Amino acid sequence: MSQPSPGQAELASALRLALLRTARRLRSQRVNTAVTLSQLSALATVCKCGPLSAGEIAAIERVQPPSMTKILASLESAGWVQRSSHPDDRRQSIIEITPAGRDLLAEETRARDEWLAKRLVEFSAEDLRKLGEAVEVLDRLGSE
Amino acid sequence: MSQPSPGQAELASALRLALLRTARRLRSQRVNTAVTLSQLSALATVCKCGPLSAGEIAAIERVQPPSMTKILASLESAGWVQRSSHPDDRRQSIIEITPAGRDLLAEETRARDEWLAKRLVEFSAEDLRKLGEAVEVLDRLGSE
């Protein structure tokens, strides 16, 4: 593995500041005050990746187990996920999304995306192409 | 102005999740426990945009004035910024970076970028091009 080049260090610096500010705006953009962005993200993972244990969700979301405990407690008390016992290991429980959770996820995703999409319509086709190409790279950067 | 197209809604959704996770990882990557990412971001703004009032920094950083009050208080008590009185308006003070602040900023930026740059070396030239092109678009998205 080579050392970071000067160009990479500059890119890293610019990317870090750009991501901080954009994420700050996305997080503050609360649509429904009943659910937060972190809860929504965990709910999206449970919906997409099927029934999972708490540890598995924490690993996918890249947070520590105690953080996920809190998120899951709030999702469960709101009725958006439900737990069942693991057949072989009584330490674990299996967490899955409920129909109400699916409804909430769909509605919130639509509302939050609308806020972002409204800003995106002001961007050129060229800008959108650049963002679209970067999403896949960012995904790898955020989950490695 | 047109309505968001289906393609824009999908891009918005994918971008939102990618940004959340990547930003989460960047924020948790603490190098020096003496300074936080938000403090560093404000310090970078004061360094780059010259002497500013508290309100101006808050506007550039896109946070509310009370949030900036806290950030500036910590930066000032650490000796990384200093205040002087505004010549015409005694409600305001003028905030500028100190030499110690400049040193801290250079050192911290280097250390934090190293973490990101180390990951970037594993990416292809094509990936880096995509990220580089997106940075400018993200900047506009985060500061509009």
Added chain:
DNA sequence: TATTGTTATACTCTATAACTATA
């Protein structure tokens, strides 16, 4: 002993509401 998850605790980050000082 090792693993899974939770509880206890603390710190960062940010906001709104109420207030002070100045214009």
Added chain:
DNA sequence: TATAGTTATAGAGTATAACAATA
């Protein structure tokens, strides 16, 4: 009255350390 900034307070988000239950 209006504006710039601060103080008071609270909630979201996350972590580490210590613990309990189970494997």
